[in-house]
Amino acid sequence: MLTSKRLILAHFWLAFIVFGAALVLGAWQMFVRSPLNAWHFNPEFYYRSVTAHGSAMGYVFPTLIAMGFGYAITEASFEKALIGRRWAWTGFFLVAVGAVVAMIPVSLGLASVLYTFYPPMVGNPFYYIGVVMVVVGSWIWVALMVINFVIWKRENPGKPVPLAMYANVAGCLLWGWTAVGAALEILFLILPVALGFKSTIDAGLARVFFSWSLHAIVYFWLIPTYIAYYTIFPRAIGGRLYSDAMARISFILFVVVAMPIGVHHLFADPQVGAGFKFMHSVFTGLVALPTLLTVFTICASAEIASRLRGGRGAFGWIGALPWSNPIMLATALSLVMLGFGGAGGLINMSYQLDATVHNTQWITGHFHLIFGGAIVIMYFAIAYDLWPHLTDRALDSFGLMRTQLWLWFIGMIVTTFPWHYVGILGMPRRMAYYDYANPAISPQAFSVTMSAIGGFILLLSGLLFLLVLIRGQFGARGEAGAYRFAVPLHMPARIPVALNSFGLWLALMVGLTVVNYGFPIAQLMALNETSVPAVYVGAGR
Amino acid sequence: MSDQPLFSPRNPWFGISVGVTAAIAVLSAVAGLIWLPLAQPNLKLASVWDAICSAAGVPRAAVQEAAVKPDFKTSNVVMTSEMLTKVDQVSIGRGATLAQRCAICHGPQGVSDAHSPNLAGQFAAVTYKELNDFKTGARVSVVMSPFAAAMSDQDMKDVAAYYAYLPRVPSNNLDTGRAAPAVVVTGAPLRNIPPCGSCHGDIDNKAGSPWLGGQSAVYIKAQLEAFASGTRRNDISQQMRNIARQMTAEEIDQVAHYYEAQP
Ligand code: HEM
Ligand SMILES: [Cu+2]
Numbered sequence: 001m002l003t004s005k006r007l008i009l010a011h012f013w014l015a016f017i018v019f020g021a022a023l024v025l026g027a028w029q030m031f032v033r034s035p036l037n038a039w040h041f042n043p044e045f046y047y048r049s050v051t052a053h054g055s056a057m058g059y060v061f062p063t064l065i066a067m068g069f070g071y072a073i074t075e076a077s078f079e080k081a082l083i084g085r086r087w088a089w090t091g092f093f094l095v096a097v098g099a100v101v102a103m104i105p106v107s108l109g110l111a112s113v114l115y116t117f118y119p120p121m122v123g124n125p126f127y128y129i130g131v132v133m134v135v136v137g138s139w140i141w142v143a144l145m146v147i148n149f150v151i152w153k154r155e156n157p158g159k160p161v162p163l164a165m166y167a168n169v170a171g172c173l174l175w176g177w178t179a180v181g182a183a184l185e186i187l188f189l190i191l192p193v194a195l196g197f198k199s200t201i202d203a204g205l206a207r208v209f210f211s212w213s214l215h216a217i218v219y220f221w222l223i224p225t226y227i228a229y230y231t232i233f234p235r236a237i238g239g240r241l242y243s244d245a246m247a248r249i250s251f252i253l254f255v256v257v258a259m260p261i262g263v264h265h266l267f268a269d270p271q272v273g274a275g276f277k278f279m280h281s282v283f284t285g286l287v288a289l290p291t292l293l294t295v296f297t298i299c300a301s302a303e304i305a306s307r308l309r310g311g312r313g314a315f316g317w318i319g320a321l322p323w324s325n326p327i328m329l330a331t332a333l334s335l336v337m338l339g340f341g342g343a344g345g346l347i348n349m350s351y352q353l354d355a356t357v358h359n360t361q362w363i364t365g366h367f368h369l370i371f372g373g374a375i376v377i378m379y380f381a382i383a384y385d386l387w388p389h390l391t392d393r394a395l396d397s398f399g400l401m402r403t404q405l406w407l408w409f410i411g412m413i414v415t416t417f418p419w420h421y422v423g424i425l426g427m428p429r430r431m432a433y434y435d436y437a438n439p440a441i442s443p444q445a446f447s448v449t450m451s452a453i454g455g456f457i458l459l460l461s462g463l464l465f466l467l468v469l470i471r472g473q474f475g476a477r478g479e480a481g482a483y484r485f486a487v488p489l490h491m492p493a494r495i496p497v498a499l500n501s502f503g504l505w506l507a508l509m510v511g512l513t514v515v516n517y518g519f520p521i522a523q524l525m526a527l528n529e530t531s532v533p534a535v536y537v538g539a540g541r
Numbered sequence: 542m543s544d545q546p547l548f549s550p551r552n553p554w555f556g557i558s559v560g561v562t563a564a565i566a567v568l569s570a571v572a573g574l575i576w577l578p579l580a581q582p583n584l585k586l587a588s589v590w591d592a593i594c595s596a597a598g599v600p601r602a603a604v605q606e607a608a609v610k611p612d613f614k615t616s617n618v619v620m621t622s623e624m625l626t627k628v629d630q631v632s633i634g635r636g637a638t639l640a641q642r643c644a645i646c647h648g649p650q651g652v653s654d655a656h657s658p659n660l661a662g663q664f665a666a667v668t669y670k671e672l673n674d675f676k677t678g679a680r681v682s683v684v685m686s687p688f689a690a691a692m693s694d695q696d697m698k699d700v701a702a703y704y705a706y707l708p709r710v711p712s713n714n715l716d717t718g719r720a721a722p723a724v725v726v727t728g729a730p731l732r733n734i735p736p737c738g739s740c741h742g743d744i745d746n747k748a749g750s751p752w753l754g755g756q757s758a759v760y761i762k763a764q765l766e767a768f769a770s771g772t773r774r775n776d777i778s779q780q781m782r783n784i785a786r787q788m789t790a791e792e793i794d795q796v797a798h799y800y801e802a803q804p
Contacts (some may be wrong), residue, residue, distance in 0.1 A: 039727050043736055044744045199621055256562065273598025278573030282565065433727040440731055497547045498554030504547055508562050515566050519597060527600070536622040538745060 002389050002483055003081045004071055007088055009390045011068025012383060014096060015061050016466060019376075022056035023462040025049045030415070030455035035436040035445040046432035047112035052103060054115030057372075059134055060099045062221040065379050066175070067091065067141040069224045070168050072386055074148050076483040077162035083151060084144045091144070094137030102130025110538040114430065116214070117182075117190060119206045122534040125194040128186045135179050142176040145169050153500075160495045163247055164231040164485045170251040171223030173502055174216055177509060178259055181212025193534045200531035204271030205524040211262035212517060219258040219287075221371055225378035226250070229298050229331060232385050234486035236327035239305025242297045244488035248499045250290035250297075255505045257286045260516035267354050271530075272520050277351060279516055284349040291342065295335065302331075304489065326401040330381035333409040334374045341370035344420065359430075362423025365416045372458075373412040377405060380465055389483045393475035397468050404468060407461035415454030418447035616679040616775045618670045620748040625665035629702060636703025639696055646684070652710045656759040658751075662709030664742075667751040668701035671775075679775040709804065712755040716802040722795040724788065732787040737796065740780075743803075749777065754803035762797040769793075 002008065029049055031037055067088075074082050082088065104126065105111040111123030149169045153161060161169075189206045192198045230247045234240055241247065263280035266272050303317055311320030322328050344366045347353045357363060387395045422444045427434070436445040498504055524530060550556055578584055578592040586592045595601070640651075643660070647653055651661030660668060674680040675689035676697075692700075723729075728736040738744035742752045753761065767773035768785035776782055785793070 041726075042744060043727060043739075196623070199623055256558075271598070273596050275570070275574035275578065275593070275596025276598065278577060278596075279566070279569045282569035282573075286565070431730060433730065435727070435729060435731055438731045496554055498552070498558070501547060504555060504558065508558065512562065512566065515570075523598065533621045533748075535747070 001079060002072060002075050004075060004085055004088070005390050005392075007082075007085060007092070008068045008072045008386075010092060011064045011071070012386075012390070014092075015064035015068065015379075016383070016469065018056050018064070018099065019061045020462060020466055022053045022061065023459055025053040026057070027455045027459040029053065030452040033432060033434060034448045034452040036449060036452055039433050043432035044109055044112060047114065047430075048106055048109050050430065051112050051114050052106050055102060055106070055131065056099070058115050058217070059131060060095065062224075062375075062379075063134060063138045064095060065382070066171060066220065066224050067095070067138060069227070069382055069386075070141060070145055070172065072390075072483070073164045073168045073227070074145065077165040077485060078148065078152050079482075082144070083148050087140055087144055091137040091140030094140065095134050098130045098133025098135075098137060100130070101133060102127050104130075108538075112537055117185070117206070117210060119190060119193070119201045119203045120532050120535045121537050122190060122193050122201065123537045125191060128190055128194060132183065132186055135183055139176060139179070142172040145172040158494070160492070160500050162485065163241075163244055163488070164227055166248060166500070167223065167227045167230065167251045169502065170255050170505075171220060171227075173506060174223070174255050174258060174509075175220040177506075177513070178213050178216035178220060181209045181262070182214075185209035185213075199534055201534050202524065202531045204269065204530055205521070207266060207269060208263075208272065208517070208520055208524060211265045212259070212513075213262070214265050215262040215284075216259040218367075218371065219254050221375055223251070223254070224382060225334065225375045226254075226294060228378045228382050228385075229294060229334075231485040232382065233298065233327060233331045234301040234305060235484060236385060237302065237305045237322050237325060239301055239308055239486075241486045241488040242300035242304060244491065245495070245499060246293055246297045248495075250293045252499075252505050253287070253290040253293075255502070256508045256512065257283050257289075259509055260512040261287060263516070263520070264349055264354075267351055268358050271524060276516065276520050281349060281351055283512070283516065288342070288346075291338070295338070298331070298335065301486075324398065324402070326384050326398060326405060327381050329402055330377050330384075330405050333405060334377045334381075337369055337373035337377070337409070337412060341366060341374055344369065357423055359428060360423035361427045361429050362420050364429050365419030365423055368419065369412060369416040373409070373416065377408055377412075380405065380408070383465075383469060386483070387469065387472045388478070388480035391472055391475070392477060392479060393472060394478050394480075395468070395472040395475060397471055400464060400468050400471075404461050404464040407457055407464065411454050411457030411461055413454070414457060415451050418451040418454075422447045422451075613774055614678045616670065616674050616777055617677055618673050618749075618777075620666065620670065620777065622748050624748060625669055625698065625701060625705075628706070632699045632702040633706045634703075635695075636699035636701070636706075639692075639700050640703050642688070643700070650710065651704050651707045652712075652755075654713070654757075656757045658760055659710070659712070659755055659757070660704040661707035663704050663752055664746065664750075665698075665701040665705035666748055668704050669697050670749055672697040672700065674775040680773060709752070709755060711804045712757070712801055714758075714798075714801050715755070715804065717804065719799060719802045722792065722799055724792050725796055725799060729787070734784050734787050737800075753800040756800055758797040758801040761800055762793055765793045765797070 029046065032039070032046060071082055071088060102111075105124035106127055108124075111127035113121045113123040113127070117128075145168060149161065149165065152165075185206050189201055189209070193201045230241060234242075261280045261283040263272055263277055264284045267277055302321060303311075305322075306317035306320045309320055309322070311317030344362070347357060348363070348366060384395060384401055423429075425444055427441070427444055427448075434441060434444075434448070436442055436448075546552065547555060574593045574596045575589055578586060578596045579589070584592075584595060586595060640647075646655050646657040647660050648655075651663075652659045671680065672689045672692060673694075675682060675685045676692065678686070689697075724734060725737045728734045728739070736744060737753070740747040740750040742750070743754075746752075764773065765785045765788065768776065768781045769788065771782065774782065788796075
């Protein structure tokens with residue numbers, strides 16, 4: 001039973017409002033740096049916009065989704081009210097206020113440092129303080145999820161924790177530990193400089209701390225999507241989850257190996273030794289494992305559903321799937337985008353190949369395909385699935401939902417394929433202006449234009465999505481019944497302790513962090529004269 | 542549920558997961574810290590310990606070779622963003638007195654028609670750096686060098702503070718309606734030219750870059766040409782020389798007149 005409906009709805013609505021605003025900025029960015037626009041204004045606006053878009057899309061939007069979905073999972077899977085609802089509201093307001101506090105200096109042009117911070121650029125302190133508030137708000141959620149998990153286990157000794165909740169807590173723990181890197185960076189390196197207590201900053205160390213957060217944050221974004229794959233998708237298409245244990249192992253693998261691999265974002269940085277880059281590269285390879293397990297399990301679950309509906313043949317069963325069901329459609333489109341994005345990711349993770357795409361538009365193309373595409377399309381699916389339970393009203397604009405999902409998929413492909421391509425041609429990322437009249441880059445003009453058109457398709461799809469949700473708020477009243485998650489094919493009555501707890505996996509996560517990050521961090525902290533003068537952004541106006 | 546304690550060597554989950562994780566960590570460490578560096582002949586590593594240190598990123602003392610010194614003086618001022626940004630009334634007062642001898646060229650209010658730079662409202666760090674460079678010989682001018690030679694460090698700071706305190710005055714050629722040339726608004730990325738304003742204050746200010754609005758076009762043009770030809774070399778790390786060399790004569794002319802017309 002969902003009892004904290006207002007709490008959960010507040011998270012989802014705020015998330016999608018932030019998403020809608022950031023989407024407009026994204027489409028604007030796409031347009032202004034394309035050949036469709038003759039540049040006639042201050043290029044600094046572009047960096048303001050990218051900072052706002054990146055911070056909103058990267059920090060605020062997915063965090064709110066994970067939080068709202070986490071609360072829904074707790075109540076639905078434990079079938080009881082959330083413990084600590086007041087604290088949950090506190091966390092929500094911290095995130096909301098933090099987002100506003102961060103965005104004010106950004107919109108004034110006082111913190112155009114881009115969402116990755118990257119010192120020695122230093123912006124207005126309120127930008128960083130706002131980001132910290134968002135993180136602290138999410139830590140309240142982490143604490144609440146762990147508390148609910150522990151109390152339920154105490155009340156239900158010997159019973160397996162429902163998969164959705166187990167995965168949700170895995171995401172919380174991963175996020176709790178991951179966010180520490182960026183928090184250390186902001187609190188100890190950036191804020192003292194932003195507040196004027198110091199005028200130099202150890203940029204190399206700051207980047208190492210940021211990389212600690214930067215990779216695992218993408219798995220934090222991903223976990224709600226994977227939870228939806230495992231626990232919503234099989235039920236929505238009338239089937240069963242192929243394997244409960246396989247699902248648990250996937251989430252466990254994320255907890256253990258998603259974190260100590262962030263140095264793959266620093267392949268081109270001189271301050272980390274090549275040996276550690278290699279070690280992080282090896283563990284990056286391992287992180288493909290849970291995704292492969294997931295793709296296998298989800299396809300197997302789809303096959304089960306199809307055969308239950310009478311699907312036959314080696315491939316014939318694919319046609320018998322309920323394609324008109326938005327969840328079916330979203331999951332299939334998501335897996336296709338995950339496949340393309342994953343192939344690109346293999347290129348990024350290899351030390352040598354990365355050199356050719358480093359800091360090019362390939363990278364932005366890549367993370368939009370995986371994150372904006374594969375992950376966000378499942379956020380839509382989660383909202384569609386939960387909405388009737390949250391609003392107690394029917395959500396039945398199925399045609400509109402399918403159109404919206406298809407548009408998102410098409411838009412994403414049209415946007416990101418050319419985006420990757422110009423990256424291979426060498427187009428750098430994070431520049432406001434490109435002189436397409438110059439023969440050296442004029443061949444890229446066509447691809448960039450195409451990509452901008454894709455951006456408008458995405459904007460249209462985003463607006464349709466909001467329209468569906470708004471219509472859902474005014475639909476016919478009707479009790480949607482209890483919210484259920486997919487049932488596995490074989491539900492074991494007893495499962496090994498290891499698959500029902502996190503102690504061992506947390507120990508491995510922290511241990512691997514120490515092994516892979518301990519020396520590089522300790523060394524940079526011990527070295528003298530590694531600081532450089534800060535470059536204050538927006539200070540001269 | 543299995544009653545076996547989790548953290549026990551007899552629990553297979555514990556043994557296998559810890560064992561596999563440790564094995565991967567050790568193997569990747571051996572490969573990354575020992576085997577791969579030793580396999581690269583150009584690293585010229587003497588021992589396994591050397592290989593580990595090198596791959597772990599421990600800094601090695603650079604080979605001691607005498608650095609090639611340029612045959613001219615370079616600026617020795619270390620610029621930071623907040624340098625001389627704190628207003629000091631005493632310093633401004635002293636600067637006002639000292640600045641009397643500058644007035645003949647730079648005008649009693651820091652503005653003149655003599656095609657010498659207008660100093661009123663200039664960033665203090667900029668005036669200070671230029672005086673310093675004249676004094677050390679990093680920048681040479683028959684007129685300015687003798688003045689600077691006689692100034693103490695505090696004198697230079699005071700004069701700089703005084704001029705920063707004076708309000709900016711637009712030139713007689715003020716024309717705010719004048720369209721900005723492309724190189725000012727967008728720069729020319731393929732020639733490595735950023736927009737002028739990204740350093741010179743109309744978009745953002747980077748330490749040491751002067752405010753250009755209202756400066757004499759003759760002066761701006763002369764300086765850009767001096768940077769391009771290499772007769773002026775006091776810009777730290779060739780920041781301006783690299784840009785000026787890439788500019789066409791026409792662009793130099795355009796920006797000179799554009800900035801003269803700005804407030
Ligand atoms: C209409 C859809 C979208 C468009 C047109 C768009 C466009 C853009 C553009 C042009 C940039 C700047 C790239 C650069 O030059 O550095 C950008 C950055 C970014 N976008 Fe989007 N975006 C869209 C949707 C999304 C979505 C759905 C997400 C994630 C949920 C997202 C996440 C990001 C992030 C994190 C950055 C920061 C990139 C950086 O700073 O390097 N975007 N986006
Ligand atoms: Cu990564």
